[in-house]
Structures are given as structure tokens and as C-alpha cells.
Amino acid sequence: xxxxxxxxxxxLLSVVNAFKALGCPTRVTHDRAELARSRAIVLPGxxxxxxxxxxxxxxxxxxxxxxxxLEKGKPYLGICLGLQFLVQESLEHGCHQGxxxxxxxxxxxxxxxxxxxxxxxxxxxxxxxxxxPLFSGLGEAxxxxxxxxxxxxxxxxxxxxxxxxxxxxxxxxxxVQWGKIFGVQxxxxxxxxxxxxxxxxxxxxxxxxxxxAQETPDSGFGAARWFGGAECQI
Amino acid sequence: xxxxxxIPCLDVxxxxxxxxxxxxxxxxxxxxxxxxxxxxxxxxxxxxFYDITASSDRREIxxxxxxxxxxxxxxxxSVGGGLRTLEDMRExxxxxxxxxxxxxxxxxxxxxxxxxxxxxxxQCIVLGMDxxxxxxxxxxxxxxxxxxxxxxxxxxxxxxxxxxxxxxxGAGEICLNSIDADGTQEGYELTLTRMISEAVSIxxxxxxxxxxxxxxxxVLSAGRADAALIASMVHYGTYTISExxxxxxxxxxxxxxxx
Numbered sequence: 001x002x003x004x005x006x007x008x009x010x011x012l013l014s015v016v017n018a019f020k021a022l023g024c025p026t027r028v029t030h031d032r033a034e035l036a037r038s039r040a041i042v043l044p045g046x047x048x049x050x051x052x053x054x055x056x057x058x059x060x061x062x063x064x065x066x067x068x069x070l071e072k073g074k075p076y077l078g079i080c081l082g083l084q085f086l087v088q089e090s091l092e093h094g095c096h097q098g099x100x101x102x103x104x105x106x107x108x109x110x111x112x113x114x115x116x117x118x119x120x121x122x123x124x125x126x127x128x129x130x131x132x133p134l135f136s137g138l139g140e141a142x143x144x145x146x147x148x149x150x151x152x153x154x155x156x157x158x159x160x161x162x163x164x165x166x167x168x169x170x171x172x173x174x175x176v177q178w179g180k181i182f183g184v185q186x187x188x189x190x191x192x193x194x195x196x197x198x199x200x201x202x203x204x205x206x207x208x209x210x211x212x213a214q215e216t217p218d219s220g221f222g223a224a225r226w227f228g229g230a231e232c233q234i
Numbered sequence: 235x236x237x238x239x240x241i242p243c244l245d246v247x248x249x250x251x252x253x254x255x256x257x258x259x260x261x262x263x264x265x266x267x268x269x270x271x272x273x274x275x276x277x278x279x280x281x282x283f284y285d286i287t288a289s290s291d292r293r294e295i296x297x298x299x300x301x302x303x304x305x306x307x308x309x310x311x312s313v314g315g316g317l318r319t320l321e322d323m324r325e326x327x328x329x330x331x332x333x334x335x336x337x338x339x340x341x342x343x344x345x346x347x348x349x350x351x352x353x354x355x356x357q358c359i360v361l362g363m364d365x366x367x368x369x370x371x372x373x374x375x376x377x378x379x380x381x382x383x384x385x386x387x388x389x390x391x392x393x394x395x396x397x398x399x400x401x402x403x404g405a406g407e408i409c410l411n412s413i414d415a416d417g418t419q420e421g422y423e424l425t426l427t428r429m430i431s432e433a434v435s436i437x438x439x440x441x442x443x444x445x446x447x448x449x450x451x452x453v454l455s456a457g458r459a460d461a462a463l464i465a466s467m468v469h470y471g472t473y474t475i476s477e478x479x480x481x482x483x484x485x486x487x488x489x490x491x492x493x
Contacts, residue, residue: 014332021308119356119436122237122239122460123279124237125235192308192309192493
């Protein structure tokens with residue numbers, strides 16, 4: 001069973017539905033005994049950083065999360081806010097302390113050109129910059145759904161933990177990984193084939209669920225186009 | 235690079251879609267879930283459901299539609315129509331929609347936008363705007379006025395002012411519908427779309443008037459829109475989403491090519 005942490009922020013149903021479609025049992029919980037029983041932990045969420053961390057703290061989940069993930073080495077997937085929580089602090093509406101597992105901060109997205117709108121909302125190409133099991137089989141230029149106004153900025157010593165970036169008038173960290181800890185800024189649960197494939201890669205690491213049946217994404221442009229990545233012409 | 239989004243809009247009354255797809259085999263064209271799945275597989279980037287059910291005591295039917303769509307469709311979708319309170323919004327979001335769209339209720343009570351943004355985050359509050367071209371006046375300096383009741387009731391509120399005000403209040407996106415262009419299939423209202431798009435920094439979805447892929451090209455380039463809402467041109471099988479995307483791609487508009 002994979003534990004999906006319920007800390008009262010955002011809509012968890014989309015994440016539950018995606019895992020369900022992949023045949024993976026989940027438990028939506030904030031109970032530390034459930035976390036201890038789980039094979040992996042998913043921390044989803046949209047919303048405000050400060051309120052989210054405050055809720056995790058009031059549910060007394062900060063310690064148990066560290067225990068399960070950092071000490072026992074359970075796979076962790078942070079989605080959107082679940083990625084941003086990994087760093088030391090956020091400058092979203094004040095200054096808020098994060099989990100601090102990753103040296104860095106959360107800062108507003110400041111595109112160089114006003115044509116790039118904030119929130120960064122919609123489908124963007126992601127450049128995978130370092131091999132990561134989460135992106136296995138996704139090709140060179142997977143496309144994911146993003147919706148956020150703040151971004152993770154890692155300290156130089158943590159730069160090698162970035163696995164994927166995207167561009168929105170400024171470079172945005174799209175994914176990080178070290179060990180079995182994964183964080184993604186985009187929403188795999190809303191990113192159709194690429195998202196489901198990514199989640200199935202995560203599920204595989206936990207030994208739960210079935211293999212994802214569909215090997216390649218659909219395209220209105222003929223088969224196998226996507227394997228060539230962005231350069232391939234129709 | 236961020237893609238421009240192509241968004242089919244489904245009108246739903248008492249749990250059934252009101253416009254059907256003519257050409258599909260084995261699809262119950264009145265079932266919003268089956269239509270959603272069809273557009274999902276065709277490469278729609280997002281879906282909009284607009285609940286036009288007259289009586290609010292039948293809202294539960296729509297909530298059930300939202301639940302079923304959320305279980306099968308792994309792209310974002312929004313739900314609008316008749317949402318008046320935070321509780322209405324919460325119900326739709328908890329059923330699995332990413333976003334809620336508010337229109338008349340926000341005009342009558344702008345605090346709804348701020349309250350919704352605070353409770354659920356700006357990213358899920360879409361402001362629906364029904365706009366009509368009018369003479370420039372002190373009340374409507376932009377030459378565009380907010381209207382409700384499908385255009386029958388003018389509000390005396392300037393559309394440009396309202397767009398900026400809604401952004402300030404915390405709306406995360408604007409769905410901009412031109413009452414003049416709506417239903418004509420003669421093209422989006424480019425002047426209006428460009429004016430609003432350039433005035434706000436949140437994304438703008440253009441709505442009303444789509445009849446050909448070229449119309450989408452115009453509104454996504456000259457009109458500066460981030461996304462284009464489509465209805466009849468796909469519901470009646472005149473075009474497929476793939477065809478529209480191929481056309482836009484050939485014109486240099488960034489679109490999502492694989493799904």
C-alpha cells in the first residue's frame with residue numbers, strides 16, 4: 001500500500017484516481033502508524049506553502065516523514081507542493097520553514113519577459129538532464145501539466161539532484177531525485193500518458209501494482225513520432 | 235515551451251450533454267463522461283463542463299458526472315454554471331475537478347473570488363466573463379461591457395476594469411466569452427481578447443466564435459490568448475482536435491503533440 005498524505009490541502013482525489021487506474025492500492029491518511037505500514041509515501045498538493053507546512057506540523061507528521069523516508073529509506077514522491085516542501089524555506093507570502101531535506105529555497109517565478117504569464121499554467125516540455133528511474137521509457141521530451149506561481153531554487157551543492165528542467169521565461173526545476181526521494185513540480189496525475197507512465201515507474205520501485213499497459217503515448221501525428229523528441233518533424 | 239491549450243466545452247443539463255457528436259460510433263453522445271473520454275483520447279488539453287441545469291436541487295447529478303470524469307480522465311478540467319458559494323465550489327473540487335469557474339455570482343459578489351482563492355488557491359478559480367461590445371462611455375471606457383443572462387442583462391460594468399479587478403482579487407485564469415461572436419462560428423473577438431490578454435498577467439482562455447482552425451490560429455497569435463475554447467466545430471464533427479492541432483503546429487503555434 002502506498003500512503004497518500006492527507007494534510008487538508010488541495011484535492012487528493014486526482015492522485016488517488018491515477019494510482020487506482022494503475023492498479024495500485026493507496027491509503028489516504030495522516031496517521032503515523034499507516035505511514036509506518038506503507039511501502040511508499042506520496043505527498044501531493046497545491047495551495048500555499050506556509051499553510052501546508054503548518055498543517056503537517058500540527059498533524060505531527062514532520063518527524064514521522066523523516067523517519068520513514070530518510071531513516072528507513074522508503075520511496076517518497078512529492079508532487080508540486082510536495083516537491084517544494086523538501087527545501088529549507090519558502091518566500092511565498094512571508095518566510096516559511098520547509099522540511100529542509102534539500103538545500104535551497106522556494107521563490108516566486110520571475111520570467112524575463114512579461115509574455116510568460118504567472119501562474120505557469122498548462123502543458124510544458126520537460127528536459128530530462130540526468131537519468132532517473134522516474135523518467136524511464138518517457139522519451140527525451142515528455143510533456144506535463146504544470147500549475148504554480150513559485151519555484152524551487154536549489155543551492156549549488158544540490159544542483160546535481162535536479163533530474164529535469166523546463167523553461168518558462170526562466171529555467172524552472174521540474175524534477176529532483178536522490179536515492180529513493182523524488183519530487184516533481186508538475187502534476188503527473190493530470191498529465192495523461194506521460195504522467196501515468198511516470199507514476200507507474202514510481203509504483204514499480206515499491207513493488208506494488210501492475211505494469212502500465214500502454215507502451216507509448218497517443219499522437220494525432222502518426223506512430224512513434226515522440227521517440228525522436230522535440231527535433232522530430234511531422 | 236508552454237503549449238497553447240485547446241479546450242472543448244461541454245454544456246450539461248440534468249447530467250446529459252446538450253450538443254452531440256454526430257460521427258462517432260459506439261459513443262453515447264449524450265453522456266458527458268463518454269464525450270469527455272473521446273476528447274481526452276483525441277488530445278484535448280483540458281475540458282470545460284458548463285452546467286446549465288435549471289434547478290439547483292439537481293446539482294447532485296452534476297457532482298456525480300464530475301466524479302465519473304475524474305476517475306477516467308487524467309487531464310485537468312473545470313466546472314462552471316450556477317456556482318454561488320464557497321460550499322458549491324468545494325463540492326465540485328472535492329468531486330475531482332481541478333478548477334471552478336464563476337461568472338454571474340462573482341459579478342454580484344466579487345468577494346467570492348477572493349474567498350475562493352484563499353480557500354482553494356488562485357490556480358483553481360477561473361473567472362468566466364460574458365462580454366458585449368458597446369459604445370465607449372464613462373461607465374464602459376474600454377467599449378466592452380459585462381453582461382449576464384446570456385447577454386440579455388447589461389451590468390454597466392466595464393469588461394477591462396473587471397478583468398483587472400478579478401486578477402487583483404485572486405482569480406487564476408480568465409475565460410473570456412464574447413457574446414457578439416458566440417454561436418456565429420465566424421471567428422473569435424480578436425480586439426477584445428487581445429485587450430484583456432495584454433492587461434492581465436494571468437492566462438486568458440478565448441471563447442465564442444470558433445468555426446475553423448484558422449480562427450484558433452488568429453486568437454492564439456494576434457489575439458494573444460493562452461488557450462482556445464471550442465464547441466460546435468468539434469461537437470458536430472466538422473473538425474477533429476488532431477486536425478486543429480496539426481494546423482496550428484504548421485503555423486508555428488506551440489501545441490501538445492503527443493498524449
